[in-house]
Amino acid sequence: MRYLPLTDADRGEMLAKIGAPDVDALFADVAAVHYLREPIADLPGHASEMAVERHMRRLSDKNLAAGDAAFFLGAGAYRHHVPASVDHIIQRGEFLTAYTPYQPEIAQGTLQMLFEFQSQVARLYGCAVANASMYDGSTACWEAIVMASRITKRNLAILHEGLHPHYVSTIRTMAKFTGDSVADRAPTLSADAGIDALIAEIEANAPSCVVVQYPDILGRVYDLAPIAEAAHAKGALLIAVNTEPVALGALKSPGEMGADIVVGEGQAIGVGLQFGGPYLGLFAVRDPKHVRQMPGRLCGETVDAAGKRGFVLTLSTREQHIRREKATSNICTNSGLCALAFSVHMTLLGEKGLRALAAENHRLACLAADRLARIPGVAVVNDVFFNEFTVTLPGDARAIVRDLAERKVLAGVSLGRLYPDEDQLASGLIVAVTETASEDDIETLAAAIEEVLR
Structure with a gap:
């Protein structure tokens, strides 16, 4: 019992000290209907460390990592270079x-x-x-x-x-x-x-x-x-x-x-x-x-x-x-x-470095907004922004985002995902551009959107 090092005698002594007949008495306020009497269904049994590692690796391979795609996700969580x-x-x-x-x-x-x-x-x-x-x-x-x-x-x-x-x-x-x-x-x-x-x-x-x-x-x-x-x-x-x-x-x-x-x-x-x-x-x-x-x-x-x-x-x-x-x-x-x-x-950035980083983010975001605005059917909502802006697409942005992800382009966060009950927002896509996105990535994003919209 690596994480529960108590013996039965230890547990018995503690229960006697607090006047509880058994461990179940500590959970008397929990309705019996909520007790788990049987093992959790479909939970796999024990396996060797190597087998678990292989299994977890197969699961992780299903992820599309930020560094393996043209990345434009934001909406509250941003990819920046960390030294x-x-x-x-x-x-x-x-x-x-x-x-x-x-x-x-x-x-x-x-x-x-x-x-x-x-x-x-x-x-x-x-x-x-x-x-x-x-x-x-x-x-x-x-x-x-x-x-x-x-x-x-x-x-x-x-x-x-x-x-x-x-x-x-x-x-x-x-x-x-x-x-x-x-x-x-x-x-x-x-x-x-x-x-x-x-x-x-x-x-x-x-x-x-x-x-x-x-x-x-x-x-x-x-x-x-x-x-x-x-x-x-x-x-x-x-x-x-x-x-x-x-x-x-x-x-x-x-x-x-x-x-x-x-x-x-x-x-x-x-x-x-x-x-x-x-x-x-x-x-x-x-x-x-x-x-x-x-x-x-x-x-x-x-x-x-x-x-x-x-x-x-x-x-x-x-x-x-x-x-x-x-x-x-x-x-x-x-x-x-x-x-x-x-x-x-x-501390590593300092005031001068932070201002330079912000300027580069804004520069790249402006390039991206200008490029996306040239795509037929795409319109940029914002007139003032920093490194993140919203575009409208001809159709539900959620489906378009999924198609782009298949092409290893993480195009942004669809408003339909954030506001599933607001149909009037379904065409909106939030695009974030940081210093980790190159000008080639911006062109990749634009080209992929043009291809999906054809």
């Missing part, structure tokens, strides 16, 4: 052995990294304070909504139409347990992001917060300042969501435009696609007065008894550290390794 030095540095012992820094005297490497990480995120987002990361972008977004409810004493969150539908789903799931109300709607296939309609909705209600994505799910970029002004006039907070941090190497930060809370997904910097996770949630606030309402934890700089520079956990308002009813979050640790990878990659 080999990132992987080398994050495996150093001073980081790898201090996953969660409860004992600062032996976790200075991790604590210093988190302190630097917070500084990088705060500057990237145009905010005063950032925390030491969250689980991912969608749950960070929800935590921001709950934080806004605590601050404003209201419970209505207005979501802009451009917020990622997976984030909307996470918000709606969590709102079931808190009593928060959520107002949202699907986007329209238009360059007009509906900002006037959003402002009118804010003015007609008294929300706790307004949530916008920047750039949004269709890749549209717009000024957040008028939205911030409208929200503040109603006593609400503006929450800005960013799923592509590289964009902020070229665009004005949300904090500069008045966003009160900025959250997002950090995967694009330092963290690979990894078949969907683990990823990295980012969280920052513009006004320092909101620091004590932030979820998660913050690392701070101090000096030790000898006057030497050191790092500690300064704020960690979770249920293990303070009274449960006073906790602002149940975040018990963070995606520490992903935060480290983000910070290392960002």
Whole structure:
């Protein structure tokens, strides 16, 4: 029993200590109908290690890896080049052995990294304070909504139409347990992001917060300042969501435009696609007065008894550290390794490197949009974008995407996949172009679409 090293005598002694007659008594609250009495059907029996390896290899061969195709997927998860030095540095012992820094005297490497990480995120987002990361972008977004409810004493969150539908789903799931109300709607296939309609909705209600994505799910970029002004006039907070941090190497930060809370997904910097996770949630606030309402934890700089520079956990308002009813979050640790990878990659880039990377992403995206616009039946929706834009195709984009994948071209994310119940979006395709896509890849994409549409 490699992972269950207890003997029958050990188990018996523990059950006797807590007064339970048997192990089943520990699950008395689970209805008997849910008990598994027989082995799981169709689950294969045991096999040798070599046989399992061969089986898993056959399964993995069914995947089309990002590096084996012309790759234009995005919509919240982006393929960027991660230097080999990132992987080398994050495996150093001073980081790898201090996953969660409860004992600062032996976790200075991790604590210093988190302190630097917070500084990088705060500057990237145009905010005063950032925390030491969250689980991912969608749950960070929800935590921001709950934080806004605590601050404003209201419970209505207005979501802009451009917020990622997976984030909307996470918000709606969590709102079931808190009593928060959520107002949202699907986007329209238009360059007009509906900002006037959003402002009118804010003015007609008294929300706790307004949530916008920047750039949004269709890749549209717009000024957040008028939205911030409208929200503040109603006593609400503006929450800005960013799923592509590289964009902020070229665009004005949300904090500069008045966003009160900025959250997002950090995967694009330092963290690979990894078949969907683990990823990295980012969280920052513009006004320092909101620091004590932030979820998660913050690392701070101090000096030790000898006057030497050191790092500690300064704020960690979770249920293990303070009274449960006073906790602002149940975040018990963070995606520490992903935060480290983000910070290392960002350090290697520096401000100049990030701006250059952003410029190259935008250049290639413009080339791709111009090339696709020349294909009969294809129209580019966006008039302003960073490295991601939406096109409309003559037909259901889902079927076209599948045909292109057969040709080893991962053309993008179909809106029909993200919004299966919205027929008016079925022709939409989100195309993301990063520095990993060459000009030849762009031509391959265009040629493949032309062939499929013939």
